[in-house]
Amino acid sequence: xxxxxxxxxxVICKSGxxxxxxxxxxxxxxxxxxxxxxxxxxxxxxxxxSNEGSKATYEQGVxxxxxxxxxxxxxxxxxxxxxxHPEDSSFYxxxxxxxxxxxxxxxxxxxxxx
Amino acid sequence: EDQVTQSPEALRLQEGESSSLNCSYxxxxxxxxxxxxxxxxxxxxxxxxxxxAGEEKEKERLKATxxxxxxxxxxxxxxxxDSATYLCAVRPNFGNEKLTFGTGTxxxxxx
Numbered sequence: 001x002x003x004x005x006x007x008x009x010x011v012i013c014k015s016g017x018x019x020x021x022x023x024x025x026x027x028x029x030x031x032x033x034x035x036x037x038x039x040x041x042x043x044x045x046x047x048x049x050s051n052e053g054s055k056a057t058y059e060q061g062v063x064x065x066x067x068x069x070x071x072x073x074x075x076x077x078x079x080x081x082x083x084x085h086p087e088d089s090s091f092y093x094x095x096x097x098x099x100x101x102x103x104x105x106x107x108x109x110x111x112x113x114x
Numbered sequence: 115e116d117q118v119t120q121s122p123e124a125l126r127l128q129e130g131e132s133s134s135l136n137c138s139y140x141x142x143x144x145x146x147x148x149x150x151x152x153x154x155x156x157x158x159x160x161x162x163x164x165x166x167a168g169e170e171k172e173k174e175r176l177k178a179t180x181x182x183x184x185x186x187x188x189x190x191x192x193x194x195x196d197s198a199t200y201l202c203a204v205r206p207n208f209g210n211e212k213l214t215f216g217t218g219t220x221x222x223x224x225x
Contacts, residue, residue: 044201110155
């Protein structure tokens with residue numbers, strides 16, 4: 001089946017620094033990828049839709065200057081959390097539409113800002 | 115606005131005790147309803163996609179059904195390894211490919 005690889009799985013960074021999270025579709029091409037944020041014991045909150053070769057579409061309330069999304073190829077999307085602060089600590093998950101018309105998710109990235 | 119409500123929020127069952135999880139939805143035309151399983155610290159794992167009322171799909175001890183207003187995930191004779199959070203999501207007919215998720219049901223199977 002379709003596989004979406006997400007790295008890193010865990011990252012700890014200092015407040016004020018930037019962190020990049022990668023999301024790759026391993027065996028299919030994904031023109032559209034999605035980035036979610038999940039708080040403990042809560043559901044997935046869509047942050048933005050990433051479109052290959054064009055600007056990402058951000059959901060209302062998501063700061064586009066803080067969460068930079070780049071989708072430079074049909075298999076790679078990146079999320080950069082800029083000038084991270086403790087309140088940005090969360091679980092970030094990416095997903096992509098796969099050839100079977102379902103949505104395949106990455107394994108998630110636990111970000112801790114200290 | 116599309117809405118997805120899952121119940122119960124949490125469910126504890128004895129091993130072998132069958133039950134059902136509910137997903138009620140309001141959407142401007144349903145293009146697909148998705149069920150996922152999520153283990154702690156992991157991304158959601160795809161289970162089923164349902165497209166139209168009356169459709170049913172099965173996988174091992176799980177069976178998903180769909181009506182015009184809700185979907186059920188039936189679990190038959192569950193085992194401890196079925197413990198997880200089960201998420202329901204809908205994709206509307208119109209607009210982009212975004213999914214709207216429910217808050218999930220945390221299922222615990224007690225040996």
